[in-house]
Structures are given as structure tokens and as C-alpha cells.
Amino acid sequence: MxxxxxxxxxxxxxxxxxxxxxxHIPKVDPFDLSINTLIKDKNFIKCSNVTSLTFQDGQGLRLNMDVINTTYNGNFSYCEYHGINRGNNTDDNKYQYTPNGTIFKKDIVVTEQFVRVKCYDKSHSVIYSNYHAFILPQPIRLQKLNNRFSKHKEENKPRETLNVLMIGVDSVSRLNHIRNMPKTRDYLLRHLDAIELQGYNKVADNTFVNIIPMTTGRFVEELPWNEQKSGEPFDKYNFIWKNFSSSGYSTLYVEDDPGLGIFNYLKSGFHVPPADYYYRPLALAVEGDNSVWTSGHQCVGDRFETDMILNYTKDFLKLYHKLPYFGFNFLSRLTHDSISNTASADTPYSNMFRDIHNQGLLDNTVLIFFSDHGMRFGEIRQTYIGKLEERLPMMLLVFPKWFYKKYPKITQNLKINQNRFTTPFDIYETIKDILYFTGDVKGDVDVKQRGISLFEEIPVSRTCDHAGILPHWCTCxxxxxxxxxxxxxxxxxxxxxxxxxxxxxxxxxxxxxxxxxxxxxxxxxxxxxxxxxxxxxxxxxxxxxxxxxxxxxxxxxxxxxxxxxxxxxxxxxxxxxxxxxxxxxxxxxxxxxxxxxxxxxxxxxxxxxxxxxxxxxx
Structure with missing residues (x-):
């Protein structure tokens, strides 16, 4: 002592x-007595205990012979999969099945990124349905990206070429992260040396208007996107993943609930897929099939939907971890409407981070684990602490450990900025600095600069007005x-x-x-x-x-x-x-x-x- x-x-x-x-942003107790009755319950979701008949193994689709032999007693006949894709249409809310299916009675290597599987008994009745997502190589696309990457290195001469993986969870405040995701938090802070931005303040109301600043460096009205023209898509706007793609990085974009999509809720989404790997066609197909959902629309059969999508993201990392990539993953269904459901997110995310770390998939990657805001609805939102934490979402960044040692001045600034006033605009500037990385610290930052890279020390004189935040959202x-x-x-x-x-x-x-x-x-x-x-x-x-x-x-x-x-x-x-x-x-x-x-x-x-x-x- x-x-x-x-x-x-x-x-x-x-x-x-x-x-x-x-x-001055107060450090309040996550378990304060004033909200104790509103946070005491944790909801741990359990999926169906009926084991799936098919499962994924790399690029293979395998049959669970134990289930076939014990459940169907010789009445199993065959399975068939159909591919799911967007087709040539520009409607972000449409998908199609390939007209010809592939019949299989044993393990098979798939040739489609997304598939619907149906299995039949000997009377040709459907006895099983499921959906699977695969990360398949794209050799023609990869060659084009390799050329772009070579040009990027030649023209911009980045000192390091780090990948970026953004993993977002809807409506999780920093306080609720402490309350309901202790394993994830512990692993990020203790094992991965995460930088936690404790003074991270949202800049607007909901998901859409906070993700836009984070990914474009602008407010929505500055794009300018007109919310009255709901048919206008988002293809023309310069999202940060476009910068990475044009520099030769493979890209991933994943969301779960298609009705809550950041660019789809009361909007038209993208007329052209925004990334090389775009999960939306499968999300739409699964959403429309009520027969496969269990546990209050949180599980597909015996698989937790959150696990499914994190595994899809993990497969992307396995295929591309030695190549440049940018990944954006944002899940809403589990946490959007329930503060207690966040507890069910703890194990999937802690397992995800542990797996990709142990497999060396973060050795050259910056991981950004974030939320858009805290809980915006419900009883807790009526309390003082609820109002405060709604404006203070979680934000943690993990850099490779070699990076911390190699760039001590940047590391020092990152640590200082943990307790400075920060916003989504700063995340945008930081991601830009990662793409065009110089390794230098400029110093003497203009406090009136709305977005400031976290590689620089955020000035102590920064106010909400400097950061472009309306008084209504300001926690200072x-x-x-x-x-x-x-x-x-x-x-x-x-x-x-x-x-x-x-x-x-x-x-x-x-x-x-x-x-x-x-x-x-x-x-x-x-x-x-x-x-x-x-x-x-x-x-x-x-x-x-x-x-x-x-x-x-x-x-x-x-x-x-x-x-x-x-x-x-x-x-x-x-x-x-x-x-x-x-x-x-x-x-x-x-x-x-x-x-x-x-x-x-x-x-x-x-x-x-x-x-x-x-x-x-x-």
C-alpha cells in the first residue's frame, strides 16, 4: 500500500x-442509487438448443451427421443451397436468389458469398432451413486493389500502412459499457492496452447524425444531404472507406437489422454497394424468413445473430490480415431498444477480440470499438445520469503494441487525450491520419479546428463551441x-x-x-x-x-x-x-x-x- x-x-x-x-465532465457512478432500480436487471439471451444441421468451416458448408443420424432416423434425403445476391438492381432493399440451386448430400465447398440452405426428407418435405455467409476471395478485384495500393505508397509515402477495423454497437454509453460488458472492457484495457476516450461527446441526436461526422468529417447538413428528399442515395458522398478503397484497401461493411440501417432507416441507402463485402443482401433475406428466428428475433436457429455477424467479420480478417483493409461493422438489433440486453453482447465481443488478438489478426490493425450515443429512450433517459450518459458513448481505440513503442510522442498524446474533450470529428481526423500516416506530431493545434486528430494533443482550452457542438448536447x-x-x-x-x-x-x-x-x-x-x-x-x-x-x-x-x-x-x-x-x-x-x-x-x-x-x- x-x-x-x-x-x-x-x-x-x-x-x-x-x-x-x-x-468539466463529471465522473458519475455507473451504479448510482438514483438509477439503481433501472439498471439492476441483466438480460442474457439464450438461443435454441436444437443443433443446426449445417455449419460453416472456412469456405466449406458441412453437414452435421450426428444430427442427421439421431434426429431423422434414416429419413434424411438431401440438402440444396441457393446463392443470395443483390443482382444488377440499384435498390438497396432488394435481393434475389440464384435460379439454380446446388444439391449436396455431403460436405461441399460453396461458390456463393451468401446462401440459403434447405434440407429435405425422403418425401421431399422441407425439414430444415438456414442461412450462411462466407468471405470468398475476389482475385480480379484484388489485382485492381494491389495496383491502387502500390500507387498510394508511391504518391503518399505513408510511413506505416495500418488497417482499420471499426466495430460499433448501437446505443451503448460508456457507463453502460462498464455495467454490462465487463469482460470485453477488461480484455480491451488490460490485454490490448486500449485507449479509452472518457470525454467522448456525441455531436447530434441519433445514430445517423453521429456516424456521418465520424465517417465524413461533416455534419449531415454540410454534405449536403436533404432529408426531405428521402429517395436520394448516399453513393456520391465521400465516406472515409472510399478513401481507403481508392488507396487499395479491401473494404467490409456490415450491419444487422436491415430496417435500422444507418443509411436505410427512412432513407434509400446505396444504389451501388459501398464496400467489397456488403452484408445487406443476406440481412434482408434472413429478416424476411420468420421460420428461422428464435429467442425473440435474436437468434437464427441455435446461432446468436451477433455471433454470426462477428464471425463473418472475423473471416474477413483471416482472409485479408496480410493485405490492406478497412472494415466497418455496426450492430443495432440487440442494444438499440434495451439497456439490459447489452449484457448479452459481452461474451460475443470479448470472444471476438480475444480470438483475433490470439490469432495475430490485430498485429497491423487499429481497432476502434465504439458506440454512437447512449440509451435515448426509456425511464433512465428521464434521469440526470441518463441524460448525461446518453451524450457520452463508449469509444476505445487499440493500436498494435509495437506502435506504442515505436511512436512514443503519439502514444503520449493518445493517453493525454483520454481525459480531454473529444468528438466523432476527431475520430474522422485520426482515421485520415492513419491512412496518410507520417509518424510526425505537428503540435500547436488550433483550438478552433473542429476535428483534431488524436495523434495531436487536444488543447485544454477546447470548448463545445470549438468542437461545433450545440449546447443541448454539450456535457461540459x-x-x-x-x-x-x-x-x-x-x-x-x-x-x-x-x-x-x-x-x-x-x-x-x-x-x-x-x-x-x-x-x-x-x-x-x-x-x-x-x-x-x-x-x-x-x-x-x-x-x-x-x-x-x-x-x-x-x-x-x-x-x-x-x-x-x-x-x-x-x-x-x-x-x-x-x-x-x-x-x-x-x-x-x-x-x-x-x-x-x-x-x-x-x-x-x-x-x-x-x-x-x-x-x-x-
Missing amino acids: IRNRVIHPSTVTSHFLVNTEVC MSQQELSTNDQFYNMSVNYLINYINQHFLLKNVTGKCWPLKLGRTKSVHIIKNNDKLLKFKQSLNDVINRTVSYDEKRVNSTYIFQVAVSLTPGSGEFEAAVRYDETTRNFTMAGDISRINKYGHDSDCVNGNFLRKLCFCR
């Missing part, structure tokens, strides 16, 4: 994810020192002292420690939300007009007070954040209590790091 560590007050950031002069709080005659000055100090005495010293170590009393108040600062964060403006469709006038109706506010005090006996110096809710007129703690001076042997009568920093032994 580090007993006498001195923490300088200016370095105490335990109460805030971002703690700069112009931006302003700070102001209170005067000694302000009513909250003494109220917040008294609450903190009572909390320490009642909840810790008296409750846990009665008789061992002296009750603490105020020696002097060093400072009290109010950290206040702008009122607009606590209001919600529904957009017409997906886009909020950036000149919209918000309803200025009075709403109840939550304030955070940062309190610094010296307590007696012992002259211990403490700093803590306490929260005041106007609705209930109650104080609660808003973070940990920090001891910011030495305590030596004052607390030898108790055990535990937290009690030792509070106790002055009798």
Missing part, C-alpha cells in the same frame, strides 16, 4: 472525466468559485463532513476514529450544467436544425459542487464533489473523496485504503 503519497490539488481529477478550465460544465455568503457554500461543506462521519467513520469503525470537524474551507466551486442539456428537442426525422430555438421553459437542474476542506483533528486536506438536485432538494456524493496531503501513521488503527485516508485514530 502507498501510505504517504501526496497528490497535488491540481492533479486531482477523480471527480471528473474531463477537468480543464473550460470543460462551467466552473465558478462561490463566495462565502452563498447559501450553497456552507451547505455543501456540511454535507461532505456529515457524509464522512455518518457513512464511514461511525458506520464502519465506531470508536476507533475521531469524528472530523471543519478546520477551514479552502474553496467551493459550482460546476453547473447549461440548462439546455436537461431539455430534449425531438428532431423532425434525424436532423436538428442548428439554428433551432430551444424551449426556455424552466427545468429543475442538478449542480455539482467541488469542495476542498481541511478537517480536524489531524489537519487532513480533502477534496470531493457533491451533487445537489433541485427536484428533491437533496445532496448526494458525485464521486470519490480524495486525500490531498500526507496522513502518515494517523490512521494505523484501521485497514483499507479508503478508511485510512479518512481516519484520525483516537
Whole structure:
């Protein structure tokens, strides 16, 4: 145990994810009592225990002979698969089956990327249906990409040619990631040395208007895409994967629920497939076949849909890990409408990351594991913490370990930026820097630059206005020192002292420690939300007009007070954040209590790091 560590007050950031002069984003407890009843349940989805008759093995489709022999008792006749493709049409909501099927009675190598399988008994009745997705080589396309890649290296001379894999999960805040995906989080942070952007703030309302800035560096209205012209496709816009494709990178684009597609919900999608491997035709085909869905439309037979799509992505990595690629995977069905369903995502994603790491598939790849926003609906959205976390989605980036060692200045900036105010525009600039990688750090970044690469240090003077974020979405709080005659000055100090005495010293170590009393108040600062964060403006469709006038109706506010005090006996110096809710007129703690001076042997009568920093032994 580090007993006498001195923490300088200016370095105490335990109460805030971002703690700069112009931006304070509070670090709230993911399991705060105010939301405890709304987050206690975890929903673990189980698929059907009826084993599939067919399964994939590389580019092969195999029959499960144990199922055939035990379930069908000699009544099995044959199976047939039909390919599924988009055909020559430009409608992103259509697909077609190949007219001629392929009959098989034993394992077979498929020649179609997506297939529907039906198996029959001896009376020619269908006894089984399923769908499979394969990553098949594209030799003609690959030759063209190789030529582009050679030209890219010759003209742009990138110092490194790193792949990019973007893995997105809809509606998962950083707090809900902590609550419901502990295995995934632990593996990313401990084993893969992930960089977590704790001050990552969304820039607009829903998925569409946050993914556009991340992949184009622009707001939707700057493309300019007109939401009133719902028939307009997205082919002409310069998404970041187009830059990679034109530079010789193979591309992957995967979403699950076709009705919730980023570019398809109330929109027309793409008239030309946006990537070399585009999952949508299979997603449409499976969606329309109710006979194969189980477990509340989360499983296809005995296979969890999330696993199916992550395995498809993994197969892409296996085929292309020694070649340049860009992959975009975004899944919505599981987590879009349910905060508790996120728990079911933990095992698939942790297994995915463990597998691709152990197989060396991340050795030359930047992994970006992200969400678009937190939960936008339901009871939790009505709470203060729910409003806050809806604006703070998870964002983690993993670079190869050799990269961290080879580029120490970039690594230093990445670590600093974990607790700076960041946005989807910064992700776009970072991905661009990966494509045209120089290895250099420019320094002296213009704070008014809307998007800033994470390879640079994000300025401490950055505000929401600099980043182009409307006040409604801004989680940065302003700070102001209170005067000694302000009513909250003494109220917040008294609450903190009572909390320490009642909840810790008296409750846990009665008789061992002296009750603490105020020696002097060093400072009290109010950290206040702008009122607009606590209001919600529904957009017409997906886009909020950036000149919209918000309803200025009075709403109840939550304030955070940062309190610094010296307590007696012992002259211990403490700093803590306490929260005041106007609705209930109650104080609660808003973070940990920090001891910011030495305590030596004052607390030898108790055990535990937290009690030792509070106790002055009798």
C-alpha cells in the first residue's frame, strides 16, 4: 500500500472525466442509487438448443451427421443451397436468389458469398432451413486493389500502412459499457492496452447524425444531404472507406437489422454497394424468413445473430490480415431498444477480440470499438445520469503494441487525450491520419479546428463551441468559485463532513476514529450544467436544425459542487464533489473523496485504503 503519497490539488481529477478550465465532465457512478432500480436487471439471451444441421468451416458448408443420424432416423434425403445476391438492381432493399440451386448430400465447398440452405426428407418435405455467409476471395478485384495500393505508397509515402477495423454497437454509453460488458472492457484495457476516450461527446441526436461526422468529417447538413428528399442515395458522398478503397484497401461493411440501417432507416441507402463485402443482401433475406428466428428475433436457429455477424467479420480478417483493409461493422438489433440486453453482447465481443488478438489478426490493425450515443429512450433517459450518459458513448481505440513503442510522442498524446474533450470529428481526423500516416506530431493545434486528430494533443482550452457542438448536447460544465455568503457554500461543506462521519467513520469503525470537524474551507466551486442539456428537442426525422430555438421553459437542474476542506483533528486536506438536485432538494456524493496531503501513521488503527485516508485514530 502507498501510505504517504501526496497528490497535488491540481492533479486531482477523480471527480471528473474531463477537468480543464473550460470543460468539466463529471465522473458519475455507473451504479448510482438514483438509477439503481433501472439498471439492476441483466438480460442474457439464450438461443435454441436444437443443433443446426449445417455449419460453416472456412469456405466449406458441412453437414452435421450426428444430427442427421439421431434426429431423422434414416429419413434424411438431401440438402440444396441457393446463392443470395443483390443482382444488377440499384435498390438497396432488394435481393434475389440464384435460379439454380446446388444439391449436396455431403460436405461441399460453396461458390456463393451468401446462401440459403434447405434440407429435405425422403418425401421431399422441407425439414430444415438456414442461412450462411462466407468471405470468398475476389482475385480480379484484388489485382485492381494491389495496383491502387502500390500507387498510394508511391504518391503518399505513408510511413506505416495500418488497417482499420471499426466495430460499433448501437446505443451503448460508456457507463453502460462498464455495467454490462465487463469482460470485453477488461480484455480491451488490460490485454490490448486500449485507449479509452472518457470525454467522448456525441455531436447530434441519433445514430445517423453521429456516424456521418465520424465517417465524413461533416455534419449531415454540410454534405449536403436533404432529408426531405428521402429517395436520394448516399453513393456520391465521400465516406472515409472510399478513401481507403481508392488507396487499395479491401473494404467490409456490415450491419444487422436491415430496417435500422444507418443509411436505410427512412432513407434509400446505396444504389451501388459501398464496400467489397456488403452484408445487406443476406440481412434482408434472413429478416424476411420468420421460420428461422428464435429467442425473440435474436437468434437464427441455435446461432446468436451477433455471433454470426462477428464471425463473418472475423473471416474477413483471416482472409485479408496480410493485405490492406478497412472494415466497418455496426450492430443495432440487440442494444438499440434495451439497456439490459447489452449484457448479452459481452461474451460475443470479448470472444471476438480475444480470438483475433490470439490469432495475430490485430498485429497491423487499429481497432476502434465504439458506440454512437447512449440509451435515448426509456425511464433512465428521464434521469440526470441518463441524460448525461446518453451524450457520452463508449469509444476505445487499440493500436498494435509495437506502435506504442515505436511512436512514443503519439502514444503520449493518445493517453493525454483520454481525459480531454473529444468528438466523432476527431475520430474522422485520426482515421485520415492513419491512412496518410507520417509518424510526425505537428503540435500547436488550433483550438478552433473542429476535428483534431488524436495523434495531436487536444488543447485544454477546447470548448463545445470549438468542437461545433450545440449546447443541448454539450456535457461540459462551467466552473465558478462561490463566495462565502452563498447559501450553497456552507451547505455543501456540511454535507461532505456529515457524509464522512455518518457513512464511514461511525458506520464502519465506531470508536476507533475521531469524528472530523471543519478546520477551514479552502474553496467551493459550482460546476453547473447549461440548462439546455436537461431539455430534449425531438428532431423532425434525424436532423436538428442548428439554428433551432430551444424551449426556455424552466427545468429543475442538478449542480455539482467541488469542495476542498481541511478537517480536524489531524489537519487532513480533502477534496470531493457533491451533487445537489433541485427536484428533491437533496445532496448526494458525485464521486470519490480524495486525500490531498500526507496522513502518515494517523490512521494505523484501521485497514483499507479508503478508511485510512479518512481516519484520525483516537
